[in-house]
Amino acid sequence: MRILGVDPGLTRCGLGVIDAAGARQVRLVHVEAATSPAGDPVPARLARLADALEAVLDQHRPDAVALERVFAQANVRTVMGTAQVSGVVMLAAERRGLPVALYTPSEVKAAVTGDGRAAKPQVGYMVARVLGLAEPPRPADAADALAIAITHAWKGGAAPAGSAATTSAQRRWAEAERASRRRG
Amino acid sequence: MRILGVDPGLTRCGLGVIDAAGARQVRLVHVEAATSPAGDPVPARLARLADALEAVLDQHRPDAVALERVFAQANVRTVMGTAQVSGVVMLAAERRGLPVALYTPSEVKAAVTGDGRAAKPQVGYMVARVLGLAEPPRPADAADALAIAITHAWKGGAAPAGSAATTSAQRRWAEAERASRRRG
Numbered sequence: 001m002r003i004l005g006v007d008p009g010l011t012r013c014g015l016g017v018i019d020a021a022g023a024r025q026v027r028l029v030h031v032e033a034a035t036s037p038a039g040d041p042v043p044a045r046l047a048r049l050a051d052a053l054e055a056v057l058d059q060h061r062p063d064a065v066a067l068e069r070v071f072a073q074a075n076v077r078t079v080m081g082t083a084q085v086s087g088v089v090m091l092a093a094e095r096r097g098l099p100v101a102l103y104t105p106s107e108v109k110a111a112v113t114g115d116g117r118a119a120k121p122q123v124g125y126m127v128a129r130v131l132g133l134a135e136p137p138r139p140a141d142a143a144d145a146l147a148i149a150i151t152h153a154w155k156g157g158a159a160p161a162g163s164a165a166t167t168s169a170q171r172r173w174a175e176a177e178r179a180s181r182r183r184g
Numbered sequence: 185m186r187i188l189g190v191d192p193g194l195t196r197c198g199l200g201v202i203d204a205a206g207a208r209q210v211r212l213v214h215v216e217a218a219t220s221p222a223g224d225p226v227p228a229r230l231a232r233l234a235d236a237l238e239a240v241l242d243q244h245r246p247d248a249v250a251l252e253r254v255f256a257q258a259n260v261r262t263v264m265g266t267a268q269v270s271g272v273v274m275l276a277a278e279r280r281g282l283p284v285a286l287y288t289p290s291e292v293k294a295a296v297t298g299d300g301r302a303a304k305p306q307v308g309y310m311v312a313r314v315l316g317l318a319e320p321p322r323p324a325d326a327a328d329a330l331a332i333a334i335t336h337a338w339k340g341g342a343a344p345a346g347s348a349a350t351t352s353a354q355r356r357w358a359e360a361e362r363a364s365r366r367r368g
Contacts, residue, residue, distance in 0.1 A: 043275065043284045047279060083264045084268065084271025084274065085271060086268060087230055087269060088271050090226055091230045094227035
């Protein structure tokens, strides 16, 4: 199962693709932080990020998209931009028939480091360890996108955004994971 | 100049198209409130609204899009959905080369009713009056979308979202309005 993890943001949007084969076996396929200039109009910034996202979808053809769930934060302006980017990501996934799963930042930290309040460097360290990389991917948004994808791999049966339904791919994944646990 | 006004929302998204010919001459072209079921996954809801938006863009071919600027409100969940829809709208406009202008709710109320704190029925009443309709468009989201389009018509020289630049269409409009004022 190939998973695209997305850490949405207007200034930097992390895009990380992994392959997950069997329980806990994950491999790095691609990672980048797409950017858009802060001085540009928001519609142009969204189009630039959407172009980068669609290039990754075209080139790496993931089976599922995992996205950070946007919450209210101190900086309202940042939240709005993040929500706008997440809308663009969800629409692109939906139009390609890809299931979208949402994870909160603390779910991702807990899954990857065992601590829902882990600091950013700890997340980067664990992402590198899990994927067998010499060092944490940079910038942090790239590492975060991979952490989100890893979270989805490890929670394979997660329901798509806002729904209790699971796709056939997710069911197959959950079955494979259960079978692997029985063997292991 | 043909203007699409959008009152963004996940449950109901107002889409109102007007023609603005010369200063203060506006005419209704189309109005609807696109909807998406609250129980559906967010990606599917965004796709449904995007389909409705794109149908309006294809059929009525506006020269500009005017969109309500999203602010933090009491209900964070609603704001997130609204921001996601606004991201989808901005991207669709940008990809068609249409300028996007943003107006706050109070700017719209002030432009249409003369009172930045006007109640919804007052906005609907003035939209009907300005467009020569027998009664206010319903639901309120439809009337609000038209109010946003009217605001853009009356502030013709408004800069696109997040930029000081004006398009050639906006410059032509501003010149026409100035010329009209000189004549009138």
